[in-house]
Amino acid sequence: MSEIMTMRGPIAADQLGVTDYHEHLYVEPAGWLHKLDPDFALNSVTKSGEELRRFSQAGGRTICELTAVDFGRNINNIKAVADLVPEVNVIVTAGYNRPYYMGHWISSVSEADMIRDTVRDLTVGIDGTDVKAGIIKCGTEYNNFNEKGQKLVRVAAAAYRETGRPVITHTTAGTMGYQQSELLLEKGVDAHRITLSHMDRNLDFHEHLRVTKLGVYIGFDSFGKAKYGPETDRLNLLRKLIDAGAGNRILIGNDLGRPSYWNAYGGGPGLDFLWTEIKSRMLENGFTETEWNMLAIDNPRRFFAGEV
Numbered sequence: 376m377s378e379i380m381t382m383r384g385p386i387a388a389d390q391l392g393v394t395d396y397h398e399h400l401y402v403e404p405a406g407w408l409h410k411l412d413p414d415f416a417l418n419s420v421t422k423s424g425e426e427l428r429r430f431s432q433a434g435g436r437t438i439c440e441l442t443a444v445d446f447g448r449n450i451n452n453i454k455a456v457a458d459l460v461p462e463v464n465v466i467v468t469a470g471y472n473r474p475y476y477m478g479h480w481i482s483s484v485s486e487a488d489m490i491r492d493t494v495r496d497l498t499v500g501i502d503g504t505d506v507k508a509g510i511i512k513c514g515t516e517y518n519n520f521n522e523k524g525q526k527l528v529r530v531a532a533a534a535y536r537e538t539g540r541p542v543i544t545h546t547t548a549g550t551m552g553y554q555q556s557e558l559l560l561e562k563g564v565d566a567h568r569i570t571l572s573h574m575d576r577n578l579d580f581h582e583h584l585r586v587t588k589l590g591v592y593i594g595f596d597s598f599g600k601a602k603y604g605p606e607t608d609r610l611n612l613l614r615k616l617i618d619a620g621a622g623n624r625i626l627i628g629n630d631l632g633r634p635s636y637w638n639a640y641g642g643g644p645g646l647d648f649l650w651t652e653i654k655s656r657m658l659e660n661g662f663t664e665t666e667w668n669m670l671a672i673d674n675p676r677r678f679f680a681g682e683v
């Protein structure tokens with residue numbers, strides 16, 4: 376399969392351009408989660424549009440909206456945001472984020488129903504609209520690959536077998552990515568259709584190398600979040616991975632799924648940060664233009680097109 380499903384329908388792989396593989400444009404978290412952490416609510420279409428425009432002005436052409444149903448996906452409002460910046464392709468998500476966000480729901484809903492709903496989002500449309508998802512999500516908890524997490528991984532694998540759409544997982548703090556990959560592969564997902572998010576939360580060269588050696592992609596998306604470690608360490612590890620031959624298995628994004636991360640809400644670093652400041656810093660620090668294009672353009676094109 377070489378066509379890529381965006382909110383506005385299928386596009387060819389060469390139309391992706393500079394691609395942010397993991398973001399959130401509009402999020403309405405469940406009441407209980409909002410009470411625990413109010414810094415997840417990205418619920419202003421205007422502010423989201425402002426931030427997405429900044430991404431576009433920084434050269435961004437495609438953004439992957441990784442908000443799954445259990446994290447508070449509102450497809451009509453994501454569409455309203457996307458319509459404000461029509462020059463950016465937006466790809467939205469089917470499947471589930473992680474057991475923690477699902478709460479009791481994960482135990483009460485059957486695996487068969489979850490697969491049915493995920494496939495419907497990919498092939499018919501989300502929540503009664505004709506907007507189809509182009510990504511399948513699943514995720515697991517911190518250092519824990521329990522039955523609930525495995526259930527989400529199995530659902531994603533089943534949806535992949537039916538639709539062939541790529542799988543982008545959530546790892547909690549960069550853990551359990553290898554275990555996710557093993558189960559996805561066992562259940563028939565092709566390695567080159569899997570990306571593990573947030574792997575740079577755990578800056579472990581050994582772990583990254585053993586996952587990429589399976590043929591699976593790893594996602595770097597903690598840029599500008601000093602609380603998760605200094606930029607120097609992230610960029611040094613990127614350098615080391617590229618030098619070790621794993622550069623063609625890395626996707627980049629910024630996962631700025633909090634109002635405090637957005638300029639539009641008075642926070643930072645903002646949706647343009649990776650494509651402006653980090654890009655310049657990398658080029659000043661020995662990364663070549665070819666390497667930058669590999670991470671920003673070639674790898675996502677290959678991943679979404681399903682090229683081996």
Ligand SMILES: [Zn+2]
Binds near residue numbers: 397398399441630632
């Ligand atoms: Zn995310």
